[in-house]
Amino acid sequence: MDYFKKSLELHKKKKGKLEIKSKIPLNNKTDLAIVYTPGVAKPCQEIAKNPDNAYEYTIKGNSVAVVTNGTAVLGLGNIGAQAALPVMEGKCLLFKKFANIDAYPICLDTEDNQKIIETVKIIAPGFGGINLEDIKAPDCFDIEKQLTKELDIPVFHDDQHGTAIVVLAALINALKIVKKRVDKIKIIINGSGAAGIATAKILLDYGVKDITLVDSRGAICHNCPELTKPKKEIAKLTNLGKVEGQLKDVIIQSDVFIGLSVPNILKKELVKTMAPLPIIFALANPIPEIMPKQAKQAGAAIIATGRSDFPNQINNVLAFPGIFRGLLDNRAKKATREMKLAAAKTLASLVKNPVPNKIIPSVFEKNIAQKIALSISKCIN
Amino acid sequence: MDYFKKSLELHKKKKGKLEIKSKIPLNNKTDLAIVYTPGVAKPCQEIAKNPDNAYEYTIKGNSVAVVTNGTAVLGLGNIGAQAALPVMEGKCLLFKKFANIDAYPICLDTEDNQKIIETVKIIAPGFGGINLEDIKAPDCFDIEKQLTKELDIPVFHDDQHGTAIVVLAALINALKIVKKRVDKIKIIINGSGAAGIATAKILLDYGVKDITLVDSRGAICHNCPELTKPKKEIAKLTNLGKVEGQLKDVIIQSDVFIGLSVPNILKKELVKTMAPLPIIFALANPIPEIMPKQAKQAGAAIIATGRSDFPNQINNVLAFPGIFRGLLDNRAKKATREMKLAAAKTLASLVKNPVPNKIIPSVFEKNIAQKIALSISKCIN
Numbered sequence: 232m233d234y235f236k237k238s239l240e241l242h243k244k245k246k247g248k249l250e251i252k253s254k255i256p257l258n259n260k261t262d263l264a265i266v267y268t269p270g271v272a273k274p275c276q277e278i279a280k281n282p283d284n285a286y287e288y289t290i291k292g293n294s295v296a297v298v299t300n301g302t303a304v305l306g307l308g309n310i311g312a313q314a315a316l317p318v319m320e321g322k323c324l325l326f327k328k329f330a331n332i333d334a335y336p337i338c339l340d341t342e343d344n345q346k347i348i349e350t351v352k353i354i355a356p357g358f359g360g361i362n363l364e365d366i367k368a369p370d371c372f373d374i375e376k377q378l379t380k381e382l383d384i385p386v387f388h389d390d391q392h393g394t395a396i397v398v399l400a401a402l403i404n405a406l407k408i409v410k411k412r413v414d415k416i417k418i419i420i421n422g423s424g425a426a427g428i429a430t431a432k433i434l435l436d437y438g439v440k441d442i443t444l445v446d447s448r449g450a451i452c453h454n455c456p457e458l459t460k461p462k463k464e465i466a467k468l469t470n471l472g473k474v475e476g477q478l479k480d481v482i483i484q485s486d487v488f489i490g491l492s493v494p495n496i497l498k499k500e501l502v503k504t505m506a507p508l509p510i511i512f513a514l515a516n517p518i519p520e521i522m523p524k525q526a527k528q529a530g531a532a533i534i535a536t537g538r539s540d541f542p543n544q545i546n547n548v549l550a551f552p553g554i555f556r557g558l559l560d561n562r563a564k565k566a567t568r569e570m571k572l573a574a575a576k577t578l579a580s581l582v583k584n585p586v587p588n589k590i591i592p593s594v595f596e597k598n599i600a601q602k603i604a605l606s607i608s609k610c611i612n
Numbered sequence: 613m614d615y616f617k618k619s620l621e622l623h624k625k626k627k628g629k630l631e632i633k634s635k636i637p638l639n640n641k642t643d644l645a646i647v648y649t650p651g652v653a654k655p656c657q658e659i660a661k662n663p664d665n666a667y668e669y670t671i672k673g674n675s676v677a678v679v680t681n682g683t684a685v686l687g688l689g690n691i692g693a694q695a696a697l698p699v700m701e702g703k704c705l706l707f708k709k710f711a712n713i714d715a716y717p718i719c720l721d722t723e724d725n726q727k728i729i730e731t732v733k734i735i736a737p738g739f740g741g742i743n744l745e746d747i748k749a750p751d752c753f754d755i756e757k758q759l760t761k762e763l764d765i766p767v768f769h770d771d772q773h774g775t776a777i778v779v780l781a782a783l784i785n786a787l788k789i790v791k792k793r794v795d796k797i798k799i800i801i802n803g804s805g806a807a808g809i810a811t812a813k814i815l816l817d818y819g820v821k822d823i824t825l826v827d828s829r830g831a832i833c834h835n836c837p838e839l840t841k842p843k844k845e846i847a848k849l850t851n852l853g854k855v856e857g858q859l860k861d862v863i864i865q866s867d868v869f870i871g872l873s874v875p876n877i878l879k880k881e882l883v884k885t886m887a888p889l890p891i892i893f894a895l896a897n898p899i900p901e902i903m904p905k906q907a908k909q910a911g912a913a914i915i916a917t918g919r920s921d922f923p924n925q926i927n928n929v930l931a932f933p934g935i936f937r938g939l940l941d942n943r944a945k946k947a948t949r950e951m952k953l954a955a956a957k958t959l960a961s962l963v964k965n966p967v968p969n970k971i972i973p974s975v976f977e978k979n980i981a982q983k984i985a986l987s988i989s990k991c992i993n
């Protein structure tokens with residue numbers, strides 16, 4: 232099927248994907264007096280007395296703003312706020328479908344970090360959580376950090392943490408299959424953007440010791456010139472051997488390749504230089520760093536991609552709906568590292584008997600979000 | 613019925629009034645590939661090529677932001693952004709019910725006009741129109757003016773124009789009944805906030821010559837000390853006799869009293885000093901400036917209030933859904949004076965044979981919004 236053509240047709244026919252519905256009947260003057268004036272004054276007054284009452288009487292507690300400025304949309308790059316709207320609407324549908332969360336797209340017409348932070352703070356009263364989406368690195372790091380510090384509702388940049396959580400979940404199961412210990416493995420992360428850096432961080436939190444990130448100029452290390460601040464920080468915690476060089480130089484004898492980069496960059500010859508039973512997560516979309524067939528021919532023991540037409544799809548939708556469900560259910564003020572680890576472990580545990588072609592649940596399996604939400608709740612209560 | 617108690621119970625039970633729904637099925641991997649990646653890239657690209665395509669492929673063309681900062685909510689005053697949310701949700705329901713518009717509440721945590729303007733500009737890409745709501749005067753005037761100037765989607769402050777339009781519609785029919793000419797009548801507007809000033813402006817646009825606004829200090833006039841800028845401007849166009857004094861002094865021999873002020877301020881004795889066949893619009897809510905029974909006893913020929921339990925309810929919901937329907941249907945960039953006049957005339961015309969107890973349609977009469985929308989379209993095409 233030509234998904235592009237079909238998608239364009241459907242978007243045109245329906246004029247977008249979301250609509251607003253009433254949860255309360257409004258058919259006569261009595262209804263009107265209850266949902267609007269004069270009756271509505273009462274919940275307003277209760278919230279004015281105590282702001283926490285917004286969770287009792289309004290949509291706040293089940294509402295998430297899906298916030299973007301359109302600077303890093305899918306593989307399309309910086310297409311701007313307006314053009315990002317179809318993706319944000321899609322994201323909102325996923326929130327609803329998988330976690331019954333009412334998410335609304337907020338597309339910001341600015342590339343100024345301070346304005347983004349200020350805007351999100353100003354619109355925050357109506358929301359129970361903020362999902363940052365498709366904001367380019369390194370801006371996304373600072374924006375998330377500042378907002379997390381200043382807001383009393385959770386802020387979660389899905390391109391970072393959603394990806395990181397699902398990658399860790401898949402890796403937990405992959406390591407069981409190849410019988411390797413997390414603290415003994417060597418991991419290469421190719422791609423040092425938002426997802427690459429967040430993945431490195433969660434892997435370190437989980438107990439991985441030896442990680443090397445690679446960007447388009449090669450392995451990143453503490454002494455590399457002209458690194459952005461987030462890269463400099465992660466460089467201090469990774470690349471223990473202080474190696475320099477390109478992917479082909481650093482991939483030798485590694486156990487795991489995680490690609491969050493560009494199509495076709497991982498050649499069969501490189502896979503052959505890895506340690507025995509190599510694990511390949513080739514997550515560039517829609518064309519992975521190496522096609523599964525080639526990876527297998529080169530000796531890969533386990534292969535995952537971002538695509539739905541191959542086994543082991545690493546898809547953020549496995550994580551973010553459940554995480555926000557858990558955050559909202561507990562009126563959490565932050566999404567913590569502990570919660571992210573708990574979500575990854577729970578997601579891994581949902582595959583009862585991991586085998587090479589099944590290291591991660593499929594998107595439409597039942598109750599994934601509910602189980603992740605429960606793991607978030609356990610971190611709080 | 614105790615609307616306050618009932619409203620609080622319903623808000624608590626339902627956790628607010630709005631929810632987000634999908635217009636497109638999402639049940640399997642094929643659906644996912646169409647509504648989200650990879651298919652969604654195509655509408656994004658089309659919008660990136662031409663921003664106007666957002667109206668073709670997204671929710672933009674049917675989406676309105678209901679924006680407040682909670683500084684002038686109902687009769688409750690400045691209760692803040694969070695506490696205003698129940699009212700904004702209610703407003704969104706009215707948009708949906710009466711004009712099938714998908715409106716979303718945006719509650720702004722600031723009282724700084726420049727920040728409000730900046731925030732609305734930044735979040736504008738996802739919306740086809742901006743409804744400003746319950747922002748205190750005189751701030752609302754400047755905010756609306758600046759946003760109208762700087763945005764390419766229509767901005768409409770309903771507390772001003774919605775009220776003004778419905779008042780004019782009711783007045784048109786009331787004047788038919790008492791057989792007075794619009795250019796010969798003397799009108800007192802008691803209350804010089806957002807609604808009072810906007811009402812004065814639309815009445816001037818319609819052809820009324822003699823209007824005097826009164827605020828808590830008395831009649832406002834060109835030379836009055838310490839007037840806000842909006843009051844100073846309207847003072848230049850009103851109070852032709854340059855009279856000074858209180859309501860009781862200026863109401864003498866007036867034909868129309870329009871109250872947008874506080875409960876019980878219009879005494880029977882004052883009504884008796886008005887010209888023959890006085891028209892009384894006592895719109896303070898829920899307790900009017902004078903109760904209809906008393907007004908009638910004092911000789912009022914026609915009485916309207918803001919309440920649904922008396923005849924002639926002046927309710928903004930008669931205007932704003934149709935106005936936005938018309939604006940959105942035509943992708944209008946501004947809501948013009950001509951459109952506001954057209955809406956008022958159309959609304960008046962929907963009462964075929966005005967009588968004292970029926971000068972304005974009832975809220976739940978059919979197709980009011982559709983007919984107003986059509987009158988807006990005629991202003992454009």
